[in-house]
Amino acid sequence: xxxALVVYYSRTGNTKKMAVRVAGALKDSGLPTDLxxxxxxxxxxxxxxxxxxxxxxxYYGTMAWPVKKLLDxxxxxHGKLKGKVGGxxxxxxxxxxxxxxAVLDILKSLLIHGMIVQGDHKGDHYGPAAVHAxxxxxxxxxxDYAAKLAALTGRLxxxxxxxxxxxxx
Numbered sequence: 001x002x003x004a005l006v007v008y009y010s011r012t013g014n015t016k017k018m019a020v021r022v023a024g025a026l027k028d029s030g031l032p033t034d035l036x037x038x039x040x041x042x043x044x045x046x047x048x049x050x051x052x053x054x055x056x057x058x059y060y061g062t063m064a065w066p067v068k069k070l071l072d073x074x075x076x077x078h079g080k081l082k083g084k085v086g087g088x089x090x091x092x093x094x095x096x097x098x099x100x101x102a103v104l105d106i107l108k109s110l111l112i113h114g115m116i117v118q119g120d121h122k123g124d125h126y127g128p129a130a131v132h133a134x135x136x137x138x139x140x141x142x143x144d145y146a147a148k149l150a151a152l153t154g155r156l157x158x159x160x161x162x163x164x165x166x167x168x169x
Contacts, residue, residue, distance in 0.1 A: 002157035003049055004023075004032070004150070005033070005045070006019050006035045008067075009055070010057065015091045018089050020035065029147050029151070038067055038069075043077060051087070051149055054088050057090065061101045062102050063105055074113070078113065085152055085156065086113070086117050088106035088110070089103070089145070090128075091130040102129075103126040
């Protein structure tokens with residue numbers, strides 16, 4: 001059975017709210033999911049998951065340093081995350097706070113590992129992004145993102161039982 005990791009850093013609690021929501025939506029889609037703070041995640045932990053979703057507040061148009069540190073330290077496993085599904089979500093302090101650049105910076109790290117990233121033709125193209133605390137629109141985006149990533153993970157890593165990730169139970 002494939003499984004997911006939602007790993008995040010949150011200083012004010014906004015990114016944590018997003019992480020909790022997207023982890024719950026992944027579980028609701030039938031995908032076993034662990035939710036971990038980035039400070040409690042070792043780079044070797046990433047090897048145990050088929051889907052890795054990374055959340056960060058936006059600092060100076062990019063990811064927060066603790067997230068960057070985890071991704072930088074994961075270089076010792078370069079090539080070992082190849083073929084896994086990856087994704088990103090962020091929160092920022094203002095509408096033009098660098099949300100897309102931060103999501104793209106996280107995704108670039110995942111792509112360099114050889115991970116598979118799914119975009120969205122509508123809404124948050126690269127990954128969900130909130131301004132301050134997530135509002136209804138952001139929560140829906142997180143739910144939709146989780147469903148798409150769970151379905152992709154289920155297609156790439158078929159479950160051995162009758163429940164297929166990405167489909168409601």
